[in-house]
Amino acid sequence: MRLLCSNILPLRMEESQKAFIEYFNEVASNSDCLEIAVGYVSKAALKELGKVVEENRISKVCLNIGMYYLEGMPEGTYHAAISLNEAWKKSDVDGEVRIVKAFKYHGKLYTFYKKGKPIAGIVGSHNLGGIKLEASNLRQYEVSAVTEIPEEIEEISSIIHKLKQPNCSANIQEVNVPIIREVNRALVDQEFVTKITSDEINAYQSKITDTSFEIPLKVPVNHEDPKMRGSNINVCYANGRKRAWWEVEMVVGKEIRDLPGYPEHQVPFMAVTDDGWKFQAWTCGQNNKNLYSKDDLKIMGRWIKGRLVATGLVEPVNQVEADTTFEGMITEEMLEKYGRKSITLTKTTLRTTTEDGTEVDVWMLSFLPRNADVEEVIL
Known part of the structure; x- marks a missing residue:
């Protein structure tokens, strides 16, 4: 296990540490399957995820968002998520954006696969906004743990797959999400x-x-x-x-x-x-x-x-x-x-x-x- 940390004064990263955004982009560039389950997203992060998937030719992706069905979703973020879902439907990507509806899901899980084999898993405090730093999160300190041990990655993946089941979530275009x-x-x-x-x-x-x-x-x-x-x-x-x-x-x-x-x-x-x-x-x-x-x-x-x-x-x-x-x-x-x-x-x-x-x-x-x-x- 390694830690992925924010790099904010006075708590600068040590030489042995790596930033979440750096590691995410690095491992995504070597993946063909990406699955994510987080509590919150942002418009900028959704656009960035679409860019990452396209540039790295990731063929399969699922983003499951956990807090908005019961809390309400900012309308700009909602339309960005809808656009991303539609873009994946129209492309060769086997991808979708889902909404957890059974309960408030506040976890942050990421798994990366290559040719069916697990190559990395992340658990921690980074919501999807961690892949696109902007004014709202530049001074927000986050810590996540990354593992490259197959058994641990599969354990993370198991939770993500359970969240994808119909009794937990649905495609965003099939859900009446309250709009803020x-x-x-x-x-x-x-x-x-x-x-x-x-x-x-x-x-x-x-x-x-x-x-x-x-x-x-x-x-x-x-x-x-x-x-x-x-x-x-x-x-x-x-x-x-x-x-x-x-x-x-x-x-x-x-x-x-x-x-x-x-x-x-x-x-x-x-x-x-x-x-x-x-x-x-x-x-x-x-x-x-x-x-x-x-x-x-x-x-x-x-x-x-x-x-x-x-x-x-x-x-x-x-x-x-x-x-x-x-x-x-x-x-x-x-x-x-x-x-x-x-x-x-x-x-x-x-x-x-x-x-x-x-x-x-x-x-x-x-x-x-x-x-x-x-x-x-x-x-």
Whole structure:
């Protein structure tokens, strides 16, 4: 048995010791089968695991995650796990991501095989985040033990295999995992935007009226679809002047604009979102076709796209002109995974006063997933 330790001052590793991440990568490069059962994972670690499996041509892999079925899973981590599971299904890899559902499993077990023979086993305190160091775990000290004795590896493997049985776990896409909604940080500290509490959200929602409009998000079907590529919430990809990735143009159909009670042309109102943000918006443009955030077009984009970023479905693009493969483009496939393809604009009975003393109506904007499993808000 050897110890795999963190290398953090003042407890530096000794010359005879090896870091977990170093040993993991070393033994993975010599393996064709990898099985893991841990309590927690991270988005970055899931992506790193996918990279390790691909680069080392590992043909069989199983990741079993133990704590989220009863505790709830952060939505960004959930979507990253789903993506990894789907990627393995579509590739030549015999792999899957599973969720322990019978109880809270908090162990950390890893086994590595080559041509059917056990070559290494790890037991200890390292969750999957140990394979990808980031800000959240750089100062977290962990210790694990590694064995290369076949009998001990098989003993570890036996527990992992028991956890894979249907009475203990299931494939992540067959389980209704409670989702913990993550904060849309794209609006944090933005000018003209105010954060409100969950109690305030509930107070506004208690005053909604029957005047409500469901506004579809018009996007391409997928990244290969040329239609709608460069309009509406993907306007940053349009030809012409350069726009920031966060900038959007919400174009509302005539059949919605002509309904009774739709906001008047260029009459500002206070928009309160269902995830706790408040900013001014209005309708404008030719024939009143555009729904914009009033003070900065990027605010509406940071609200809509920021929700998708928080779920891990897309990453912000700093230089849109360099995104020739349209990785940052919002698609129908992406919205389906998110759980919503439209936003809802609903009038309340309330009015409020802006900083300049103007009295305006209050409307609710909704874009949270229509998913009953979303049960907690991190504010």
